[in-house]
Amino acid sequence: MTSTSFAPAPQVRARALTGFDELVIRYGGDPDDLLQKAGIRPELMNEPDAPLEHARVVQLFEQAAECLRMADFGLQLADIQGIDVLGPVAAMARSEPTVGEALDTVHRHMAYISSSAEMVVDHDARPGQAAILFALNLPGEIRHRQKSELSYAIALRLLKLLAPGWDTKDWELHFSHDHGLPANEYPQRFGCRVVLGQATEGLYFPRTLLDQTIDSADPSLARQIEKYVSHIVRRYPLDLSMQVHALLEQQLVSGKCTLPNIAQQLMMSPRSLQRRLKQQETTFDEIADGLRRQRAENLLCHSDQTLESVCSLIGYTEASTFNRACRRWFGQTPLAFRKAFRNTSGNTAASAAMQ
Structure with a gap:
């Protein structure tokens, strides 16, 4: 019996969906239907x-490509989006003195674009060459060709604009x-050599490009x-649910784990916080309940704390509330749950000793 952590x-x-409806309609599809199915x-x-779940967006692009029979869905979407899909990060990059500094800016502000995807610039990827390396950090079973081709098409467009x-x-x-596409079509679409079936994805280019000055530098x-982007990241964080979880975890025993208190600490109104959490398909009560269940399971199974102490340590003031919560979580009272776990653990240990 193990506890699962909040993740x-x-x-x-x-904004990753910029142009999606336009492209789907152009090819006779129904964007709302595809979005709802995803x-x-x-x-x-x-x-x-x-905020949108990254995996759902990636799967949406794959499903749209299949539904519309568009092998180049990601590339056509990149043509519509351009570097504008990067939002203010693109404007910031174009204002940096050199290409290398511009790419470093994009790398440092990926948190504005995605809470998990990474963009790294390897200055010594190969002799005389640097590389832009994207990591989508998705579960391995999720197909992502359209998203991958879109991402590198945008990166290539950014480099061409900067230099x-x-x-x-x-x-x-x-x-x-x-x-994916016919092999001879890739060089035409990207304007460079394309190699498929590689262990590592990346865009390789002369290292000297990093020192190229940018005409629009400011x-x-x-x-x-950058100040504006930092403000947006604070006000509209992609990992808001994790921030709420962290604040609740720190203050669970204090009795201050209420929606108004946490909203105030995040400099939001309670209504705004609930609305933003709903966008991430969760609620304040669900996060708090999940945290209490996790902590209760750990304390009941792996500590000798009294039931009264466990009740207090998960932020409840009434034993009756704790009992009702345990019946809902585990289907039994706190004492019965603890006994059942220890009996199971004891039997397992005994069996192992006899072998």
């Missing part, structure tokens, strides 16, 4: 900073998938935009 699903901002509320299309005079024919793009503007 909200990785999130991405709803478990995404269509109205979130109008809230670019709202417009560079010839990309000698650049090289590696993908982990071993099939460091003071970059810092202003």
Whole structure:
């Protein structure tokens, strides 16, 4: 009998769906139907900073490609989105002095775009070459060709915009998938060599590109935009449910774990906090209840705390409330649950000793 920890699903901002409805309609599909089948509320299309489960967005792109019979769905979506899909991070990157500093800016502010995806710049990826490496950090069973091709198409577009005079024919793009578009079509679409079936995905380019100055550089503007992005990340964090969980965990015993108190600490109104948590498909009560259940299970099974102490340590003031919660969580009273666990553990240990 083990306890499960709270682990909200990785999130991405709803701006990742920019152009989705336009592209689907262009090919005769129903965007609302596809969104609903993927478990995404269509109205979130109008809230670019709202959080969406990253895996659902990735699966949505794969399902749309299959439904519309578009092998290049991700690439066509990249054509519509451009670097604008990066939001203010793109403007910040264009204001940096060099390409290397611009890419470092994108790397440092990936938390604005996604709570799990990473973009790393390897300055010594190969002799004379640097590389942009994306890690979507999704469960292995989730197909992600469309999202992967879209991400690298955007990265390539950003580099071309930052350094417009560079010839990309000698650049090289590696993908982990071993099939997709016809092999001869990839170089035409990306403007560089494309290699499929690789262990590591990445966009390889001359290391000297990192030192290329940017014509639109404006460091003071970059810092202003950075302040704005930091404000957005604080006000509209993608991992809000985890922040609520952390605050509850710190104060569970204090008796201050109420929605108004936690909302105040996050500088939100209770109504705004509930609305934002609903966007992440959870509620304040669900997070608090899950945390109490986890802590109660650990204390009942793995400590000698009295039942009264356990009740207090999970933030309850009344034994009757604790008893009702345990019946709901475990189907029995706290004492019966503890005895059942110890009997099971004792029998397992005895069996092992006899072998």
